[in-house]
Amino acid sequence: MTLIDTHIHSEGRSVEDLRHMAENGIKKAITCAFYPIRPGFPETLIDLARKLTEFEPERGRKAGMEIHSAIGIHPRCIPPDWQRVLDFIESYSGYVAIGEVGLEDGSDEEREVLKAQLQLAKKLDIPAIIHTPRKNKEAILEKTLEILDAVSFPEELALIDHNSVGTVRVVLEKGYWAGITVQPGKLSVGEAVMIIEEFGDDRLIANSDTGFSESDMLAVRKLHDACGNERVVRKNAERFFKI
Amino acid sequence: MTLIDTHIHSEGRSVEDLRHMAENGIKKAITCAFYPIRPGFPETLIDLARKLTEFEPERGRKAGMEIHSAIGIHPRCIPPDWQRVLDFIESYSGYVAIGEVGLEDGSDEEREVLKAQLQLAKKLDIPAIIHTPRKNKEAILEKTLEILDAVSFPEELALIDHNSVGTVRVVLEKGYWAGITVQPGKLSVGEAVMIIEEFGDDRLIANSDTGFSESDMLAVRKLHDACGNERVVRKNAERFFKI
Numbered sequence: 001m002t003l004i005d006t007h008i009h010s011e012g013r014s015v016e017d018l019r020h021m022a023e024n025g026i027k028k029a030i031t032c033a034f035y036p037i038r039p040g041f042p043e044t045l046i047d048l049a050r051k052l053t054e055f056e057p058e059r060g061r062k063a064g065m066e067i068h069s070a071i072g073i074h075p076r077c078i079p080p081d082w083q084r085v086l087d088f089i090e091s092y093s094g095y096v097a098i099g100e101v102g103l104e105d106g107s108d109e110e111r112e113v114l115k116a117q118l119q120l121a122k123k124l125d126i127p128a129i130i131h132t133p134r135k136n137k138e139a140i141l142e143k144t145l146e147i148l149d150a151v152s153f154p155e156e157l158a159l160i161d162h163n164s165v166g167t168v169r170v171v172l173e174k175g176y177w178a179g180i181t182v183q184p185g186k187l188s189v190g191e192a193v194m195i196i197e198e199f200g201d202d203r204l205i206a207n208s209d210t211g212f213s214e215s216d217m218l219a220v221r222k223l224h225d226a227c228g229n230e231r232v233v234r235k236n237a238e239r240f241f242k243i
Numbered sequence: 244m245t246l247i248d249t250h251i252h253s254e255g256r257s258v259e260d261l262r263h264m265a266e267n268g269i270k271k272a273i274t275c276a277f278y279p280i281r282p283g284f285p286e287t288l289i290d291l292a293r294k295l296t297e298f299e300p301e302r303g304r305k306a307g308m309e310i311h312s313a314i315g316i317h318p319r320c321i322p323p324d325w326q327r328v329l330d331f332i333e334s335y336s337g338y339v340a341i342g343e344v345g346l347e348d349g350s351d352e353e354r355e356v357l358k359a360q361l362q363l364a365k366k367l368d369i370p371a372i373i374h375t376p377r378k379n380k381e382a383i384l385e386k387t388l389e390i391l392d393a394v395s396f397p398e399e400l401a402l403i404d405h406n407s408v409g410t411v412r413v414v415l416e417k418g419y420w421a422g423i424t425v426q427p428g429k430l431s432v433g434e435a436v437m438i439i440e441e442f443g444d445d446r447l448i449a450n451s452d453t454g455f456s457e458s459d460m461l462a463v464r465k466l467h468d469a470c471g472n473e474r475v476v477r478k479n480a481e482r483f484f485k486i
Contacts, residue, residue, distance in 0.1 A: 011254070012257060012258075013257050014255060014256050014257050014260050015255075015455070015456060015457050016260075016457060017257050017259075017260075035290070035294075036294060036298045037290070037293055037294050037297050037298050039290045040286070040289065040290055040293065041284070041286035041287075041289065041290060042286075043283070043284035043285075043286035043287055044284075044286055044287050044290040044291075046283065046284070047278070047280070047282045047283055047284060047287040048287075050280055050283065051278075051279060051280050054280050055279045055280050059455065062456075062457070212258070212302065213258060213305075214258050214259060214305070
């Protein structure tokens with residue numbers, strides 16, 4: 001059995017944790033860029049991108065897990081002179097997506113940074129993992145969708161993540177892929193199963209968002225055990241990320 | 244029971260791991276600066292120092308562990324324009340030591356960076372955690388001692404770490420503190436006990452070096468269980484680091 005956890009922060013997990021995930025079938029994962037304090041410099045995120053594409057996959061291999069990387073600027077980690085990070089990403093390779101990006105509060109700066117990153121992903125023709133926040137999820141999602149529209153972002157390249165039961169419909173109706181994050185504080189296994197039953201498994205992709213905080217590393221496995229669906233825990237991720 | 248692990252890389256451990264350590268008595272630790280790829284920029288190490296003094300202690304609190312920080316430039320992580328990192332450290336506060344610093348191969352650049360960091364620690368009157376490498380430990384220790392001599396580094400501020408059975412004597416005879424790292428590939432619990440029995444517990448300080456690689460998080464607890472010595476697993480660390 002190979003399950004894919006499409007949104008983790010492997011940096012927050014020990015190598016023993018990654019092995020525990022792999023031994024429970026989660027043999028592939030995508031680790032997403034995030035810096036747990038607001039960085040003072042764009043260079044920090046450039047070295048982070050190098051760390052995520054060089055060191056974390058190596059640590060994954062030691063644990064029996066194939067780790068792919070998403071690099072970019074999370075809305076809570078916008079450094080000064082952030083365009084430098086984007087210039088680096090454009091010149092770089094070895095990652096499968098831009099992410100995680102998105103809006104947290106929806107400030108002008110956040111919207112500008114998201115827009116620039118979506119334009120870059122479109123230009124590079126690679127997927128974007130787009131975060132939605134815990135607070136004001138529906139209102140912030142609306143602002144996010146406006147930016148996707150404004151840059152005519154290709155639907156097949158957008159994974160809008162951390163959906164609630166209430167946001168899945170609009171994401172799928174707009175033609176995007178919808179991430180369902182099974183984690184305390186986000187979706188329970190039961191809610192995720194309900195979403196799959198109600199909306200079908202065509203463009204749903206599961207993840208745990210496990211990382212720096214206490215979290216359930218085996219969430220994707222538990223979802224698989226509960227519903228037996230192969231698309232949401234593997235096949236859709238293979239297709240969307242080409243992994 | 245409170246044990247102190249004086250050399251960890253908490254970044255490589257999940258919050259659940261830190262709680263596991265705390266629940267086993269390791270309620271205080273010092274997390275040491277290290278970047279797992281060679282950083283391309285000094286700014287990366289400046290933000291790392293901020294992360295180690297802001298975010299990691301907060302993560303420790305959530306796990307029931309008091310985390311203190313050592314900041315500096317590890318010999319495997321020397322960025323270009325490294326003096327900028329030292330200028331930042333001099334202007335900064337909230338850390339208990341410069342570390343980990345030291346020599347890995349003993350190159351001219353490594354020696355220059357170590358010397359500058361020792362001069363800074365001396366000027367600031369704070370302890371330095373000084374790494375010794377796995378390879379050529381005795382020869383590299385000799386070069387390290389030469390630099391300590393050259394800057395007239397105060398003996399009571401130097402903790403020379405990762406000693407082998409063969410290096411403890413010279414470190415103690417020179418008047419420095421000696422770190423004993425209990426970890427597969429470094430010292431076994433039995434070897435550490437032997438060192439304590441042979442050299443006394445006056446200036447020995449235990450640690451695990453647990454971090455990014457697979458490692459025994461409970462090493463300091465196991466040493467305590469094996470020998471019952473309170474100085475090596477707590478009291479000496481309180482005195483040396485003033486924690």
